[in-house]
Amino acid sequence: MNRMGYFIFEGIDPNRCRVFYSGTMTERERRAVLSYMNEGVRHEQWMGWATSRMDGSRLGTQCMKTPDEKWRFPEEWNTHYIVEHGLCPPRNFINDAVAWWELT
Ligand SMILES: [Zn+2]
Numbered sequence: 001m002n003r004m005g006y007f008i009f010e011g012i013d014p015n016r017c018r019v020f021y022s023g024t025m026t027e028r029e030r031r032a033v034l035s036y037m038n039e040g041v042r043h044e045q046w047m048g049w050a051t052s053r054m055d056g057s058r059l060g061t062q063c064m065k066t067p068d069e070k071w072r073f074p075e076e077w078n079t080h081y082i083v084e085h086g087l088c089p090p091r092n093f094i095n096d097a098v099a100w101w102e103l104t
Contacts, residue, residue, distance in 0.1 A: 001043075001065065001069065001070065001071060001072050002070060002071045002072070002092075002093075003071070003072055003073070004071050004072070004073045004077075004089055004090065004093050005073045005074050005077040005081065005089070006073075006074065007020075007053055014053035015053070017053055017054065017081075017087065018054070018085070018087065021081070021087035021088050021089065021090075022087075022088065023088040023089075023090070023091060023094075024088060025088055025094060028098075029094050029097070029098055030082075031101075032094075032097045032098045032100070032101035032102075033078070033082065033089060033093070033094055033097040034078055034082065034083070035097075035101055035104075036066055036067065036096075036097035036100055036101060037064070037066065037073065037077065037078035037082075037097075038078065039066075039067045040064035040065055040066055040067065040073070041064065041065060041067070042062050042063075042064060042065075043062070043063040043064055043065040043072050044062065044063040044072075045061065045062050045063075046061050046062060046063070047061075048061065049061055050074055050075075050076075052080055052081075054081075054085055057080070059074065059075065059076040059077075059080055060074065060075025060076040061075065062074075062075040063075070066096070066097075066100070067100060068096065068100050070096050071093060071096065
């Protein structure tokens with residue numbers, strides 16, 4: 001399974017995450033991505049909370065997987081980093097989201 005949004009695993013300095021997730025999405029892609037992530041199911045439970053690397057706020061305690069099981073991502077990455085901070089997932093993640101969305 002691919003990983004998305006794990007800054008440390010991806011070798012991304014959390015302080016610079018806005019630079020690494022700075023792509024753009026069309027409104028249609030954004031709807032597909034949010035729906036793809038909202039339909040995610042629990043993949044793994046962690047022992048504690050994750051905190052936002054951008055403002056320290058408390059996030060989820062789980063790894064989620066996308067409904068097609070191609071990607072895992074930290075719980076609330078969608079609502080927090082995309083909706084609140086305006087980050088953009090990588091292009092291959094967006095493409096998988098759109099492909100899944102078109103089939104649903
Ligand atoms: Zn934040």
